[in-house]
Amino acid sequence: MKKTVVILLALLAFTGCSKKSRLETSECNFQINITQVSATKVYFEVVPDNVYACYLWWACTSDSKEYDLSKEELARQMLSDSKISYEAMKGESDVYASFADAFLFRGKRTFTCKSLMPDAPGKIVLAQVNPNTREIIGEPVEVRFTTTEDNYRDMTFRASFQGTVLTIIPSDPSRTYFWDYISERQAEDDFATLYLYYYNLVYMYEDYGFMAGLCKKGTDSFDLSQDANLVPGVKYYLVISAYEEGEISSDLTFYNFVYYPEGCVMEED
Amino acid sequence: MVEMKKIVFTALTLLFALASCRHPEIQYVDFHNSSTFHPYSVKSADVAMPDGSLNPEVVLLDDGSEDTKIASTPITSMARDLLGVINCNRLIHIAGTFEGHDVDGTPLVQSGKLLLPAEGPVKNIILVSHFTIGANSECPSEAFPLEGIVASKGYAVAIADYIGYGVTANRIHPYMHTESTARSVVDMGLAVLPFLEEIGRKPESDEIILMGYSQGGSTTMAVLDLIQDEYHDTFKVKQVYCGGGPYDLAATFDVSMELDQTGIPSAIPMIVQGINEGEHLGLEMKDFFQERLLNNYQEWINSKKYPVKEINKLIGSSALHEIMTPEGRDKNSPKTARLYKALLLNSTLYFIPHAPVYMLHSTVDQTVPFQNALSAKAWFKGCDIHYDFDDYGKHGTACLKFIMKVASMLP
Structure with a gap:
């Protein structure tokens, strides 16, 4: 039995070593293909010529102080930030992921950078990193883009209940919007904040092609008694925002209500 | 006792x-x-x-x-x-x-x-x-x-x-x-x-x-x-x-929807029914399951008589369009959107x-x-x-x- 354990451990150690050595430490080529740009997002694909090459990327628009840095300076800064975060992480525990596992990307991947400034020049900088020495390899790659014009609107929404029927009236009936509700418990337990929940939901619906079918225009009504998931006496948040051209395009409007089968009750903040 | x-x-x-x-x-x-x-x-x-x-x-x-x-x-x-x-x-x-x-x-x-x-x-x-x-x-x-x-x-x-x-x-x-x-x-x-x-x-x-x-x-x-x-x-x-976890449940389901293919056919009705049950979505399985599956899922899945491999064989196809109805696969359907929202809530990343x-x-x-x-x-x-x-x-x-x-x- 002991012999088997020794052989197995040796095999595992060998596997570990051989795997580590597979991560590329010599210079590779990277291609960055921008697939879509909206007012606050850029979608792009990274295609390395070696799937074991490790890399970091950063995207920003001209509002960011990083925008004025050269690609070399920006690469050094993002690597330095990652190293600081990694050391902080290591300090909290005696078991930790490798730097490459925790902070570097590998292989062909698609990315979306969100929260950019509308109608602004932007750039993506990618740097190959040696996973063992944690140093930059070769010259960073830079591609430029320009975000589209801001479609942010000063749009407001009025919501009310007649029994369990919810009615939403937008201030501008010609513009599209999206709304959703979630229980107070789910929003706080699963997502920490209502903003995080709403943005994640919208991003998921965007990613999987639902948004077009879910957006409304003009007055919208929905009978909440159709939702078997609602629990009487439980507090829910209603969140509404304008949504146009692939973007949340207004401030979020929040309402709190308590569901009862005989009629929902709006609550004050 | x-x-x-x-x-x-x-x-x-x-x-x-x-x-x-x-x-x-x-x-x-x-x-x-x-x-x-x-x-x-x-x-x-x-x-x-x-x-x-x-x-x-x-x-x-x-x-x-x-x-x-x-x-x-x-x-x-x-x-x-x-x-x-x-x-x-x-x-x-x-x-x-x-x-x-x-x-x-x-x-x-x-x-x-x-x-x-x-x-x-x-x-x-x-x-x-x-x-x-x-x-x-x-x-x-x-x-x-x-x-x-x-x-x-x-x-x-x-x-x-x-x-x-x-x-x-x-x-x-x-x-x-x-x-x-x-x-x-x-x-x-x-x-x-x-x-x-x-x-x-x-x-x-x-x-x-x-x-x-x-x-x-x-x-x-x-x-x-x-x-x-x-x-x-x-x-x-x-x-x-x-290991091997579907941490991003919505993405896992959507891969099958987009490819019209699943590696584990039994998981599709199990997810739809399971999330519907757990989240009390009130969805009707007739809106999601093709007729053959609809007529048999109680026996195939809920009787708990069959292991996964057997259920896969009974379903008989790994093509999603043969498992789910067009409405169930329609991303303009509010019912499908509700299912996806529930999948998001049951992802374990957040x-x-x-x-x-x-x-x-x-x-x-x-x-x-x-x-x-x-x-x-x-x-x-x-x-x-x-x-x-x-x-x-x-x-x-x-x-x-x-x-x-x-x-x-x-x-």
Whole structure:
């Protein structure tokens, strides 16, 4: 039995070593293909010529102080930030992921950078990193883009209940919007904040092609008694925002209500 | 009932006395304590057979693939490797009940299995979240669960039957509903704590370990989240081992929708029905299931007669358009949007793990796509996670690799 354990451990150690050595430490080529740009997002694909090459990327628009840095300076800064975060992480525990596992990307991947400034020049900088020495390899790659014009609107929404029927009236009936509700418990337990929940939901619906079918225009009504998931006496948040051209395009409007089968009750903040 | 408990207690005492000369001192068990685990069956079983092969009763994860090798290593050989890292071949299997919670939070008696090494001290409790099963005969309380093997290294392995299996087999399993499945695992842990003390097998350490693969991998992360939120004073988590998990449930489902293909046909109706049940969505299966599936899913899935491989054969197609209706696949349908929203709510990415995590995923896994592991890595950036991503074969074979690696890493 002991012999088997020794052989197995040796095999595992060998596997570990051989795997580590597979991560590329010599210079590779990277291609960055921008697939879509909206007012606050850029979608792009990274295609390395070696799937074991490790890399970091950063995207920003001209509002960011990083925008004025050269690609070399920006690469050094993002690597330095990652190293600081990694050391902080290591300090909290005696078991930790490798730097490459925790902070570097590998292989062909698609990315979306969100929260950019509308109608602004932007750039993506990618740097190959040696996973063992944690140093930059070769010259960073830079591609430029320009975000589209801001479609942010000063749009407001009025919501009310007649029994369990919810009615939403937008201030501008010609513009599209999206709304959703979630229980107070789910929003706080699963997502920490209502903003995080709403943005994640919208991003998921965007990613999987639902948004077009879910957006409304003009007055919208929905009978909440159709939702078997609602629990009487439980507090829910209603969140509404304008949504146009692939973007949340207004401030979020929040309402709190308590569901009862005989009629929902709006609550004050 | 009292008679039955006496019989079980006597059997338990005899088994421990027979199996372990070092631990003959079994204490009196108060089976009337409702907060503890209530055994109804005690058996012992060996992990390895006399010829060195894995006990054929061990339930392997069957994803329907014909994988017999990982790279050039045959699965049978891997099973033997697994046996090479264990300390104690004989395990005590204690099937029993505990007070759990239904999907709506009301009390519900559930079942599960506690596996203990027949001899030697118990180091820690390992709470296991089990992988996807179809037949009730495969559930932990009824069978020899694969994950239970790690008990051989000196651990108390507690594996709850999710709602819909064991003593609740007459109910719909809320498949991939994280809240109820994770709570079943934690409730079993809460019941097992006093029980181990009562039978004189209290672990040497108060720290617990979490472990699970596939459905169990995702559920394990949900268990960690639940413990961090509600039970951090009761359970200190030492280490988490998860593998092959659909952490990003919406993405996993959407891959099948977009490709019109699934690596595990039975999972599609199980997800739709399970999430509908767990989240009380009120969706009607006729809007989602094609006629043949609609006419038969109660028998194929909810009867719990058929293992996953059999259900896949009965469904007879891996093309989504032959499993789901056009309306169910229509992304302009508000019903489908509601299902996706529920899938988002049952993804296990939106929290910060405070315990060290080991995460394994095979890069060629087509049943639970590798994209799940990448999503997890992106979300958990900066967390204390050791990622182990490599070509470990298909989903089922990677499960064996996962168990072997965990068994090797456990001290």
